[in-house]
Amino acid sequence: MAANTEAPALRPFPTIPALTPGAMAELKPHVAADKIQEAIGFPGKIGDDWQARALGRMGELLNSYRSLKVYMDACVHCGACTDKCHYFIGTGDPKNMPVARQELMRSVYRRYFSVAGRLVPQLVGARDLTREVLDEWYTYFNQCSECRRCSVFCPYGIDTAEVTMAAREILDAVGYGQKYSNEIIGKVHRIGNNLGLPGPALEDTLTGLEEDVKEDTGVDVRFPLDAEGAEVLLVTPSADFFAEPHVDSLIGYAKVFHAAGISWTLSSKASEAGNFGMFIGNYEQLRKIALRVREAALELGVKRIVVGECGHAWRVAYSFWNTLTGIGAGADDPFAVQLQRQLDPRYKQPAHICEVTWDLIRQGALRFDKEANDHRVITFHDSCNVARASRMGDTPGGQFEIPRQIIRAVANRFVEMDPGTTREKTFCCGGGGGLLTDELIDLRVKGALPRMEALQRVVDKHGVNFMATICAICKAQFTKVLPYYGFKMGLVGGVHQLVSTAIRLDASS
Amino acid sequence: MSAAAFFAILFNVAALTLVVGLGVRIADYARTPAPLKIPTTPAPATPAGVAWRMFREVAFFESLFKGNLWLWGLGWLFHVSLALVLLRHLRYFTEPVWGWVALIQPFGIYAGLAMLAGLGGLWLRRLAVERIRYISTPSDHLMLILLILIAGSGLLLKFVAHTDIVGVKIFCLGLLHFDWQPLPADGLLYLHLGLVAALAIIFPFSKLLHAPGVFFSPSRNQADNPREARHLAPWAARLERE
Numbered sequence: 001m002a003a004n005t006e007a008p009a010l011r012p013f014p015t016i017p018a019l020t021p022g023a024m025a026e027l028k029p030h031v032a033a034d035k036i037q038e039a040i041g042f043p044g045k046i047g048d049d050w051q052a053r054a055l056g057r058m059g060e061l062l063n064s065y066r067s068l069k070v071y072m073d074a075c076v077h078c079g080a081c082t083d084k085c086h087y088f089i090g091t092g093d094p095k096n097m098p099v100a101r102q103e104l105m106r107s108v109y110r111r112y113f114s115v116a117g118r119l120v121p122q123l124v125g126a127r128d129l130t131r132e133v134l135d136e137w138y139t140y141f142n143q144c145s146e147c148r149r150c151s152v153f154c155p156y157g158i159d160t161a162e163v164t165m166a167a168r169e170i171l172d173a174v175g176y177g178q179k180y181s182n183e184i185i186g187k188v189h190r191i192g193n194n195l196g197l198p199g200p201a202l203e204d205t206l207t208g209l210e211e212d213v214k215e216d217t218g219v220d221v222r223f224p225l226d227a228e229g230a231e232v233l234l235v236t237p238s239a240d241f242f243a244e245p246h247v248d249s250l251i252g253y254a255k256v257f258h259a260a261g262i263s264w265t266l267s268s269k270a271s272e273a274g275n276f277g278m279f280i281g282n283y284e285q286l287r288k289i290a291l292r293v294r295e296a297a298l299e300l301g302v303k304r305i306v307v308g309e310c311g312h313a314w315r316v317a318y319s320f321w322n323t324l325t326g327i328g329a330g331a332d333d334p335f336a337v338q339l340q341r342q343l344d345p346r347y348k349q350p351a352h353i354c355e356v357t358w359d360l361i362r363q364g365a366l367r368f369d370k371e372a373n374d375h376r377v378i379t380f381h382d383s384c385n386v387a388r389a390s391r392m393g394d395t396p397g398g399q400f401e402i403p404r405q406i407i408r409a410v411a412n413r414f415v416e417m418d419p420g421t422t423r424e425k426t427f428c429c430g431g432g433g434g435l436l437t438d439e440l441i442d443l444r445v446k447g448a449l450p451r452m453e454a455l456q457r458v459v460d461k462h463g464v465n466f467m468a469t470i471c472a473i474c475k476a477q478f479t480k481v482l483p484y485y486g487f488k489m490g491l492v493g494g495v496h497q498l499v500s501t502a503i504r505l506d507a508s509s
Numbered sequence: 510m511s512a513a514a515f516f517a518i519l520f521n522v523a524a525l526t527l528v529v530g531l532g533v534r535i536a537d538y539a540r541t542p543a544p545l546k547i548p549t550t551p552a553p554a555t556p557a558g559v560a561w562r563m564f565r566e567v568a569f570f571e572s573l574f575k576g577n578l579w580l581w582g583l584g585w586l587f588h589v590s591l592a593l594v595l596l597r598h599l600r601y602f603t604e605p606v607w608g609w610v611a612l613i614q615p616f617g618i619y620a621g622l623a624m625l626a627g628l629g630g631l632w633l634r635r636l637a638v639e640r641i642r643y644i645s646t647p648s649d650h651l652m653l654i655l656l657i658l659i660a661g662s663g664l665l666l667k668f669v670a671h672t673d674i675v676g677v678k679i680f681c682l683g684l685l686h687f688d689w690q691p692l693p694a695d696g697l698l699y700l701h702l703g704l705v706a707a708l709a710i711i712f713p714f715s716k717l718l719h720a721p722g723v724f725f726s727p728s729r730n731q732a733d734n735p736r737e738a739r740h741l742a743p744w745a746a747r748l749e750r751e
Contacts, residue, residue, distance in 0.1 A: 066541040066542060067728070073722055076716045079577075079640060080572075094640070097640060283745065284748070319545065424550070
């Protein structure tokens, strides 16, 4: 399959594709084996009672999540979302239109949970939950990257990500889980991070990085691990430890802390910022994975918690950590207060590494040789979870401004892509939401189309040769997908990779 | 049973269904917790900001405006016209007629025409655009037909086949005071009233729930302040005590 995957042609004037029913009907990710399922508390296989189980779980979710309940009722089929999904644009499969994807669940909701669907199912598009329908859920709810672009344009704010998460939770509850996400969740619990990098290997990697930076710059920049009493706990996606180009951003964070004289540490217990519990819509997993960070923070006695360049991790950290773990402020319950008393209230908790760097730049604590980035013509790809599900700084939209301000502070040549493809309207890289797995490469390549078209235009017009982003999944996805479109894989990199190139390490002394 | 008695009973049933049905749905939405902070960002950080965002959404369809100008134009035209038409109809339920209701009468009449135009455009779009045709269920078409028939019959009663409007008003006021009065014998009027009652009965069981739903949509009604205040649903708080 992967060998035959070809990128769709870039269109000079993007138009809405005609429908190609069934275009992606055959593409589905590997199903999780029973061991993977059972390791994280889900049934190993689909049992005979799957339908009752699925409807039972659906009923529970409808009563636990207002979002799901309202979104099941409120859609009027207006179609505002139909041309907004990158997977629809890239594939033309009508079931990749957000409303049609939601309808896979809504049709079942109507049949079993609404008066009209019980009385006149055909009239309102209600369907029985058959095995075919369940398989269709597995296929198409694993073709959504939960990027929320559709929710920007919906007059009721209906967020397909919420529906996808609920569907995956129901699928897991009947023993029909997705291998890639569920295997990774098992690894986080067993080893501490998504990539399965054990503590000693992590220590070796960090020592190696210290040597590399010393060789490169002549400066002793430290990469501390499990350092008790450090000021800052940095939680970053594990890809930052050895994947390219991720590691260059990790070096950037270390240089920032070094130059500003801030003591910091990584944690072997919380050696992963990513939280795939969100992708599968399972609150218990989401919470359990997040609690590792709380425990590490309490053990190490840190005053600040900072998150590295990772899109969905920042969503979980910014939007959910206070709820799940008490990392934040403003709580009055003992569970959260225990941690919030330890954290320094003068800083935002948690903070994004870009917020930290930008604050230091504004204070004049960092200095740069901007010319060092002159070989780069840079553009910025907003990552979906950062753009539409989080914030940075004090004002709405800070998540757009702060990374751009940093780039302008460390480099001279920066251009924007088409405004219809950036900020809140940004397109997903095509690999988010638990879809960054090889067997979905066809979908991932096609889903990248709108971003690749916008990129091609700034490459042609301005000679862009560096697309900066602040997400580990974006970086991994683009590294893989760019060559399909004739770009070099090195065209993508991190914002702190740019910081790393330009920062003066003698500034603080 | 006389037509007047039939319609009097029908309207009582319809009003009861609408109020109770909507009440049950709204109570259900309000009771269901929203365990996580999920505003679609950038989002306002304060309750006042959220109220302003919601106002823009409800009054101007801001998100739809970003999404599709044609759809926004037709949808907004229809909804604003419908609102004016409904307000205009207050004259049949108030005695003496309130001043501002008297004032908007002419606008209400034009709004009736605009409403029909908006509905026609929406239906045309549903039929003509491949993507929208694909996602349409029979009920989507029927809902538009119902609204078009209501608007059309209303306009016919106004412009073509005048009904005994004084008699209609006596009937309406009677409904309000549970003092049933005769209804003028007029087939077109029966059609108009019957369809309006049908719409009211269907409302709480259909996609018309988008009207209360938008106010309960967490992606629109939550403030973006998760770092400043701890947000915890009751069922999620229970996990902490385990």
